[in-house]
Amino acid sequence: MNFPPPITRLIQHFRGLPGVGPRTATRFVFALLNKSEDELRAFGHTLVDFKHSIRTCKECFNISLQDPCEICSNQKRERTLLCIVARPQDIQAIEETREYNGLYHVLGGVLNPIDGVTPEQLRIKELLTRLEGEQKFQEIILALNLDIEGEATALYLAKLLKSRVPKVTRLARGLPQGADLEYADEVTLINALKGRRDI
Amino acid sequence: MNFPPPITRLIQHFRGLPGVGPRTATRFVFALLNKSEDELRAFGHTLVDFKHSIRTCKECFNISLQDPCEICSNQKRERTLLCIVARPQDIQAIEETREYNGLYHVLGGVLNPIDGVTPEQLRIKELLTRLEGEQKFQEIILALNLDIEGEATALYLAKLLKSRVPKVTRLARGLPQGADLEYADEVTLINALKGRRDI
Numbered sequence: 001m002n003f004p005p006p007i008t009r010l011i012q013h014f015r016g017l018p019g020v021g022p023r024t025a026t027r028f029v030f031a032l033l034n035k036s037e038d039e040l041r042a043f044g045h046t047l048v049d050f051k052h053s054i055r056t057c058k059e060c061f062n063i064s065l066q067d068p069c070e071i072c073s074n075q076k077r078e079r080t081l082l083c084i085v086a087r088p089q090d091i092q093a094i095e096e097t098r099e100y101n102g103l104y105h106v107l108g109g110v111l112n113p114i115d116g117v118t119p120e121q122l123r124i125k126e127l128l129t130r131l132e133g134e135q136k137f138q139e140i141i142l143a144l145n146l147d148i149e150g151e152a153t154a155l156y157l158a159k160l161l162k163s164r165v166p167k168v169t170r171l172a173r174g175l176p177q178g179a180d181l182e183y184a185d186e187v188t189l190i191n192a193l194k195g196r197r198d199i
Numbered sequence: 200m201n202f203p204p205p206i207t208r209l210i211q212h213f214r215g216l217p218g219v220g221p222r223t224a225t226r227f228v229f230a231l232l233n234k235s236e237d238e239l240r241a242f243g244h245t246l247v248d249f250k251h252s253i254r255t256c257k258e259c260f261n262i263s264l265q266d267p268c269e270i271c272s273n274q275k276r277e278r279t280l281l282c283i284v285a286r287p288q289d290i291q292a293i294e295e296t297r298e299y300n301g302l303y304h305v306l307g308g309v310l311n312p313i314d315g316v317t318p319e320q321l322r323i324k325e326l327l328t329r330l331e332g333e334q335k336f337q338e339i340i341l342a343l344n345l346d347i348e349g350e351a352t353a354l355y356l357a358k359l360l361k362s363r364v365p366k367v368t369r370l371a372r373g374l375p376q377g378a379d380l381e382y383a384d385e386v387t388l389i390n391a392l393k394g395r396r397d398i
Contacts (some may be wrong), residue, residue: 043243045243052205
């Protein structure tokens with residue numbers, strides 16, 4: 001026996017999502033079988049339509065309902081400070097800290113030669129154009145993941161940007177909140193020692 | 200900043216799925232942002248429509264495109280053997296073994312007093328009606344999960360069925376394939392010892 005075709009089809013669609021294997025997808029579909037027709041209709045229509053109203057900001061490449069986005073068009077933001085992130089959802093994470101008040105630039109990924117992501121595929125040309133514009137940035141913060149690809153991209157950008165902007169920084173490296181020294185990995189501990197600060 | 204409303208709405212829908220928290224839901228939505236309009240339309244329409252063609256078999260309560268389902272209407276199946284499962288997806292798991300050729304009965308869950316699932320909410324009345332029908336079953340196999348609720352339900356059913364059917368069995372308990380004795384839990388080892396077989 002196999003599942004009826006409509007169920008198999010829906011399972012296939014869910015399997016297209018990141019990290020979803022056949023068992024999780026099946027679990028999702030059986031959970032949905034218990035939802036009302038109204039809920040399923042709302043879910044399905046949101047899925048079909050959600051992308052239509054989403055714009056990509058031509059300034060920073062954040063996603064938004066408007067172009068330029070809420071951040072770029074907000075005159076209260078510090079316009080000499082630019083934070084470079086890989087993806088729009090990274091902006092969300094930084095905004096939630098309420099600690100940053102500058103502008104952003106979304107690269108659209110990180111360098112990854114194995115997957116064929118070269119500098120041409122990232123929004124680096126757009127970044128350089130932006131730096132040459134009227135708006136003079138005083139500092140660029142590289143806020144990329146601390147994995148191999150993120151680090152390589154940060155080094156690449158640092159080299160490229162140092163001659164163009166007075167200050168290029170990256171996020172502090174060290175022990176995360178709640179860390180246990182005994183279980184911290186070696187690289188994190190080295191970074192925490194090297195970056196030690198007066199208390 | 201928050202995500203634009205269409206994205207937030209879609210995140211909410213995904214959070215209704217089992218085991219999906221806000222981060223996973225957000226990840227799903229951003230992955231979908233990269234899909235084509237056609238793919239999203241196909242996904243959304245499948246979601247809206249998949250339930251329409253799904254029937255519940257009035258014999259065994261399996262899900263199917265037809266009623267009675269493929270299994271109940273298959274005359275080659277052993278009709279004196281009945282396997283009781285909690286959910287339709289359990290039938291799928293058993294069918295994939297190709298080791299069982301009898302009929303099924305889907306309870307629709309297991310007894311769970313804390314969540315308010317009493318015998319009346321399961322398809323036990325329908326099971327008893329089925330046992331009184333023309334079809335005389337020689338054996339009933341209880342194929343329920345080995346967690347507390349599954350075990351309690353199996354014991355409840357065994358008591359109820361023993362006077363009505365010549366033979367009531369449950370799935371063997373013991374070490375799973377690939378098991379390492381050192382890491383086997385105590386209950387599993389006890390069951391494996393008690394159930395030891397000639398080799």
